[in-house]
Amino acid sequence: MATAVIDAPAAPPAPRMTSRQRLLLTLLLGSQFMLAVDFSILNIALPDIGNGLGFSLGNLQWISTAMMLPSAGFTLLFGRFADIAGRRKMLLVGMALLALGSLIGGLATTPEVLLAARVLQGLASALATPAALSLLTTSLPEGPLRDKALGLNGTLISAGFTVGAIFGGVLTDLLSWRWAFFINVPVAAAILLAAPRVIPESRGVRTKLDIPGAITVTGGLLALVYGVTTAGQQGWGDPTALLSLAVAAALLVAFWLVELKAEAPLAPVRVLKRQSVKWGNFAGLITFTMESSVIFLLTLYLQEVFGYSPLQTGLAFCGIGIASFIGGMVAPRAIGRFGNRNALAGGLLLQAIGTGALFLVGNGGAGSLVLMLAASSAGAFGHLNAIVGYMVTATSGLPDGEQGLATGLASMTQQVGITMGIPVLSSIATARIAATGSTLSGIHTALLVDAAIVLAGSAIAYAGLRRRH
Structure with a gap:
């Protein structure tokens, strides 16, 4: 007797981006990548800038801080502005400010002018970052497409910090630190020209400003x-x-x-109390604060212990950049398979393990270099999974009218984390160096503290996100 075979219904095809969505995504991610590069591109060039413009050694840190202060301070406010006035408009204003600040910085002849240029770049970041991110989240529906886009966004943000270090070393050694500013101008101009044709303006939310x-x-x-x-x-x-x-x-x-x-x-308490927003941003703060510190400590290690030049230091970060790229590609799949909670906590756990393994790096030699590259790359892979996990978690389940707020919070978390990590961990390293007279001992102590904080953050975020989002 023949048995009828009933075919199971075919699985729905995986959603695909339209050509217009891909072009829009390219522009938005390009702006995010360029802003991320700007945060790190001058770090390796700081001694050259100090010699060229007359900065004292103690004031060099303000070259970075002058950008970080307005970027962290105004991101939440400007994210809400974007909801009210239009996100594309805020993105374009940010790109125009970035081009202006970069041109002024490249032509600067005094410390005051350079710092003013960095303030303009910080304001540009506060305007453009939440606007671009909210345009991205509102242009794609929740699910695989948005997760993939946020994965690319996280990859390019993290890669931007690494590429910034590489570019900074290359440009400083081969041309001049001034080109670290000038390189922004044509890219910002291209985005200003293309964005009005590709990116639709968002509908403003009719509400009073708080x-x-x-x-x-x-x-x-x-x-x-x-x-x-x-x-x-x-x-x-x-x-x-x-x-x-x-x-x-x-x-x-x-x-x-x-x-x-x-x-x-400005930030409704009901939104701030959401588990996804609260614990997503907590995890984002941990991962950004601690990973930015790792890059700083490794820069110190390579230059002070290994005696590397700025160019060699920048090139040594290529492995971290590759691991970050792979992590960003894998993260959306991990979220789809394991859920936001597990992917986010697992990324932080791997970041903690990679950072803790750096404690085993010695005074030099091929073995120390290989271990440093392997451990830092593993940490960077976990870091990217954590970034994408927190971005997806912190922006999910909210209506379009609150995406500027959600992405403003996520961007603020990122900027504050990047800003706070280096001062906190560098003070720990400096105190240990002063006590022992050993640079390596100071770096080791700071790395252990870093790893312990990330490990605790992983456990707290996992417990806080009790439900799978």
């Missing part, structure tokens, strides 16, 4: 970043640093109280 909330959160974030940076330079007992941190705490508490009663809050 002025008290804007003042308290922006002031609080500026005071926080300034206080942490000053403490990293002058010590954690410095009166200015302590005063700044106290002001930051007071203003951020005031912001929370304002948001509880505001008619049109």
Whole structure:
């Protein structure tokens, strides 16, 4: 007797991006990548800039801080501006400011002009980063396509920091540090010309701007970043640093109280209390704070222990860049298979293991270099999985009208983390170096602290995200 065979229904085809979506994604990711490059491209060139413009050794850090302060302080406010006034408009204003700041920085002849240029670049980042990210999330539906796009975004952000270090070394050695500024101008101009033709303007949200909330959160974030940076330079007992941190705490508490009663809050408390937003951003803060510190500590290790030049130091980070790229490609698949919670906590766990393994790196030699490259690459792979996990988690389940807020929060987390990590871990390394007289001992101590924090962050985020998002 013949048995009828009933075919199982075919699985629905995997969604594919349209050509217009791919072009839009290219422009948005290009802007994000360029801004990420700007955060690190000058780090290796700082001594040359100091010699060329007359910065004292103690003031070199302000070349980085001048960009980080406005970038971290204004991101949440400008993300909400993008919801109200239009995201494409904010992206274009940001790109125009970036081009202007880069041109001024490349032509600078005094420290004051250079720092003003870096402030403009920081404002450009605060404008463009949340606008580009919210345009990305609202242009693609939740699911595999958006996860893939956020994976690419995370990959390019992380790769941008690494490429910035490589570009900084190459441009400084072969041409001049000024080209680290000039290289932005034609790229920003290309985005300004193409974006109006490719990116549709978002519908503005009809709401009042929460002025008290804007003042308290922006002031609080500026005071926080300034206080942490000053403490990293002058010590954690410095009166200015302590005063700044106290002001930051007071203003951020005031912001929370304002948001509880505001008619049109800048960051509605109901959104801030969502598990996905709260724990996603917590994990993002941990991964960005600690990985930026690893790059700084490895730069110190390669130049002070190995005696590498800026160019050699930049090229040594190529392995981290490759691992970051692979991690960004794998992360969306990991999220699809294991869920946001497991992918995010697992990425942090691998980042902690890779960072902790750097403690075994010795005073030099081929073996130490191989171990450093392997461990840092493993950590970078985990870091990218954590980035994509936190981006997907922190922006999921919210309506389009609140995507500017969600992406503004995620971008603010990123900027604050990048800003705080280096001062905190460098102060730990400096204190240990002063106590032992050993640069390697200071680096080892800071790396162990880094790994312990990431490990704890992995466990806390996993427990906090009780449900699978």
